[in-house]
Amino acid sequence: MVQPQRTDETFEMIGPGHNYESVTEKISSVVLSRRISVLWLALVLVFAHIAGLFGLGAVMTLFWGVGTWGNNIPVGWAFGIINFVWWIGIGHAGTLISAILLLLHQNWRTSINRFAEAMTLFAVFCAAQYPLFHIGRHMYAYWMFPVPNSMGLWPQFKSPLIWDVFAINTYLLVSALFWFVGLIPDLATLRDRARTKPAKIIYGMLAMGWRGSALHWRRYTALYLLLAGLSTPLVLSVHTIVSFDFAFGNVPGWHTTIFPPYFVAGAVFAGFAMVLILAIPLRAAFHLRDVITMKHLENCAKVMLATGMIVVYGYIMEVFFGWYSGSEYERYMTFVTRMNLNESPYAWSWYALLICNGLAIQPLWFKKVRTNPLALFVISLFVSVGMWLERFVIIVTSLTRDFLPAAWGNYSPTWVDWALYIGTIGLFFTLFLLFIRLLPAISIAEMRELVAHHGHGTASFTEHGTEEMADARLVEEHPTNKF
C-alpha cells in the first residue's frame, strides 16, 4: 500500500478519534463560525463577477434576441444545448452518489453526498438557463407546458423535447426535495448550536421544528430510502431522454441506439470529475481531511475510471457503427467530418476529446495517482473539458455536415455564447461557495450514524479527553449539577 503523503491523511471512511460531538462540532463550525476567510470572500467576489458575464449575455439575448448567438442554419442547436447537456451531466453524479450508493449500502457516500446533491441542484439550475433563454420569445414559455389556453394548443407529446421539459423539471424538483429532506436534521443541529439570534431564527424556521422523535425518524428514513429508490431510475431516465433529443433525429452521427447508455455513463463520468474538483479544495480549505478522506477520493477516481472506460467504448462503437452502417452519410461523418484534419474544420475537437477523456484518465489505473489529490484535480479538469468537447463534437460536427452538401455550413460561437457559458461557471461556483458557508456541506446526522457504526460514538472513547468528557463525568457523578 502506498503511504499517504500527509500525516493527517487516512484511508478509512473517517479519521480516528471522532465521536458524535466532534463530528457535529467539526461540520457545523464551518457554517457557524463568524470568521470570514479572505480567500473565501475573494473567491466569491471573483466568481460572482464571472457570473455577471451571464447577466450580460442574458441581457443581450433578451434585448436583441437569439440572433446575438452564433446559432445559424444548419447549426440551429449549438452552445445552448452543448452547455445544457454538459451541466445536466455534471448534476447526475450528485444523484448517483446520494441515491444509488445509498441503495447499494456504500457507506463511503456519507461525507460527500450532501455537497454532491447541492452540486446537482446548482448544475441543473445552470443547465435550465439555456433552454430558457434559447426560446427567444419568453412570453410564450408556457407553451412548453400542458396549460389550457384560448388557442386550443397543446404540446407535442411525441417529441423528445417535450419529454425533456418533463424530465428536467421532475429532476430539479425531486433533487431539491431529496436535498431538503436530507438537510432537515442538520438544520435542527444548526438551530441548536447557533449563537446569534438571526441564525437561530433562520435555521429554526428551516428546520421546521424537527426534534428527532423516533416516530419521525421512522417515517423520515422510510421516505429517504424511497426517494433514493425513485431517484435512481429518474436519473437514468433524465439522461436517456436528453440523449433521445439527438438519437430520435436522423442526422448522421446522432441516429444511434448506443446514445442512452453512453450518455448516462458520460454524465456520471463528468459528474464525478466535478465532485473531485469541488471536494479537493473543500477538504483542504476547511480542514476536512479526516471526514472527506483519501478513501473517498480514491473511490471517486475509480468510478471516474470505470465510467470513463465505458465512454471510450462508446467512442469506439460510434466509429464501428459509422463504418458498419454502410451508409455513406454515416461514413462521411465518422471518417471525414470527425477524423480528417485536412478536410474538416472541426476534426481537432474529436482528437482533443480522445486526449481529454481517453488518454488523460489512464493514469488512474495506478494507486499512486488515485491517492494524489493534485493529480486527481488536474485529471478532473481534463475530464470536464473533455465532456464539454464530447457534446461539441456530437452537435457541431453532425449539424455542419449532414446530407446535402448544399445545406452544409460552418459554425462559430459569438462572444455572447462565451459570456453565457463562462457566466454559468461563475454562477455555479458562486452558489457553491455560498452553500458551503450557509449550510452544512456534509450530512452531520449521517456522519453520526457512521460514527455509531464504527463503535466510538461516545465522548469517553476519545483518547485525548475533551471538555465534553469531563462534562459527562460531572453529570454522571452529580446528576443535579447540570441544572
Next chain:
Amino acid sequence: MTYVLDQSHQALKIGEDRLLYGYMAEFEHAEDVVAAARRVRDAGYKKIDAYTPFPVEGLSEALGFRDHWIPFLMLIGGIVGCIGGFALVYYCTVIAYPLNIGGRPLFSWPMYIPVTFECTVLVAALTGVLGMFLLNGLPMPYHPVFDHPDFDRASSDRFFLCIEARDPNFDFTETRRFMETLGALHVSDIELRK
C-alpha cells in the same frame, strides 16, 4: 394525591399554574435508549417517544411504532401520477389536439411512456415528502420537549426518552420512580408552557 389531565388531555395538572407534559430521561449511548425503550414498553406505557440525533436502529420497534404510511402514500401517489400522466398525454394527443402525421395512429402509447414515468416519479415524491411533514405534524416551531435544558444536545450527542403524562398508566410518583431505574444520566420534568 391524584392528579388529573387538563382539558387538552395533553398534560397533568400538578399545581395552580403548572402542567406536566411528561418525564424525560437522558442517555449517553444509543444502545441504552433502545434497552430503556424496551423496558418502558414492557411496563405497559404507550404514549412514549424518544428523541435522538440520528435514526437509531431498532428504536422505533422497541417503542412499538408500527407506522407504514409513507410507503403506502407514495404508492398511491405513484399510481395517481402514472394514470394521470398517461391520461394527460392521451387527452392531448388523441382528444384535444390530434395531429395526423403521415397517417400514424393517434394513440401511439410507446411514445407516452417517458412523460408517464416522469409524472409517476414526481407525484410519488411530492406525496411522500408532503405526507412525511403532515404525519409528523411539521412544521411545529414549538414543542414542550424543547424546554428541556439539555435538549439542544438531542441534535448532537444525547438520547432522550419521554413518557408522556397523557398515558393512561402514567403516575406522578410511580412513573418517576420507574424512570430512575432505567440507567439514565438523569430524569427531569417537562412542563407545558401556558
